[in-house]
Amino acid sequence: MGSAADQTLLMPRVLAPADAVTERPGPCLPGWTAGVALLTAVLAAAWLLWRAALLPLPPLGGLLPDPPGDAARGSGLWSGLVLIGTVAALAGSGLVRGRPGSVWMLTRCGGYRGTVRRTGLLWISPLIRRRRMDVSLRHWRSRPIDAVDAHGTPVQVTVLLVWRIRETARAAFAVDDCTRLLREEVEAAVARAVSRRPADDFRGNAGTLRDCDRLGDDLGRLVSASMREVGVEVFSVTPVRLEYAPDVAAAMRRARIATLEARQRKAVLDDVLTAVADTLRGITERGLVELDDYERKSLVRDLTVALLATPEPAGRPH
Incomplete structure (x- = not known):
């Protein structure tokens, strides 16, 4: 056995109620917002590539003008593509699924940012660390x-x-x-x-x-x-x-059996004494015979011995 100080260190540490944080809703958006952002980013990238004549389109009967071509190629094109790619990455990496019976715990730099209990497709900022926690029964x-x-x-x-x-x-x-x-x-x-x-x-x-x-x-x-x-x-x-416990189970089982047997013997003796008392009462009330104290004691003794010696009928519950 270790010392009391060692056992204290092994116990889980519980913070004081004043130091513990309380649950609050975490920041999140519906999943469709991220889907709209992804679709917008794809269309914007396609439009930039078309303006730079890098994405040829089939002829649409003059509905679309001819792309500017080389005039649109330059640093602006690649800056726009990088910006669109960043938006698409943020939108896609933030998509999560909320399930019944679990929540998302949000933290940033070790600080608590909230708990998301909503279900379905959600968007949570990928700049926030998220961890799933089971809250089911x-x-x-x-x-x-x-x-x-x-x-x-x-x-x-x-x-x-x-x-x-x-x-x-x-x-x-x-x-x-x-x-x-x-x-x-x-x-x-x-x-x-x-x-x-x-x-x-x-x-x-x-x-x-x-x-x-x-x-x-x-x-x-x-x-x-x-x-x-x-x-x-x-x-x-x-x-x-x-x-x-195994070391005392046998002794306690014997004590329980002895107690049950003693209760059964007491119940049988009570029944016999009740039967003897009813017999004496019936003899006295009917005036069948006059008994003095000695004869009454002898009759009680003989009836008790006889009833105790009588075997119980088969099938009678104990």
């Missing part, structure tokens, strides 16, 4: 997480997490790795929630970790509260498996 099934219940018994819990990125700016800049932080927060929440109740209560009917709905609510509140500041929305944290 995601799920993650954890490995068995080691924890200790309220009685100090080691257990292993497997959870199913459903989440998504709600605010892209905080998720990208408020933490080094929001996915890694989310998984570590789930492990921390499991350790806290599991330690509040025992895994099983063999002596009473107190709340246990077998109540998956309650345990899931506790885990969801803990994880949501810790991930809200980094722009991650947690929908549910559902425990899908809860079992004892």
Whole structure:
């Protein structure tokens, strides 16, 4: 185990809420604007080449005048072509496609420029760095997480997490790795929630970790509260498996079986005592026989032994 300082350095760094940026719409244009710019650039280039007699056209019956020819060739022609090529390159390289479930994160020189959530064909300036970020609903099934219940018994819990990125700016800049932080927060929440109740209560009917709905609510509140500041929305944290650690699983299984057998014996004894009490009450109320204390005790003992020794009918539920 490393020192506390080393473990702190390994944890994902979360910025203070005051230092974290907030999401805002990024600059973009509809894709058709870039298409119009490309078409205009092509037509302008064709017109310049035609004026320089470098792009021969078929005769159109005198609709077009003759090109100027060599008079139009010169530095102006090549400057115009360079300018048109630059416009066409900017228009073409800025075309992107916005898909449902993902956004474009825009940055320039390390600074946040906005988030584009629009879908369809878009144009984003190629002078701005763009990065696609997944904001769709995601799920993650954890490995068995080691924890200790309220009685100090080691257990292993497997959870199913459903989440998504709600605010892209905080998720990208408020933490080094929001996915890694989310998984570590789930492990921390499991350790806290599991330690509040025992895994099983063999002596009473107190709340246990077998109540998956309650345990899931506790885990969801803990994880949501810790991930809200980094722009991650947690929908549910559902425990899908809860079992004892391998080193105590056999002993806890024996304890559970012993508890079930004790409860079954108690239930059988209660039924026998109820039957004996009903029998004595019926004899007394009908006046069939007068019994003193000694005879009553002897009759209770004999009836109890007889009923306990009677085998249960086949098919009777335990």
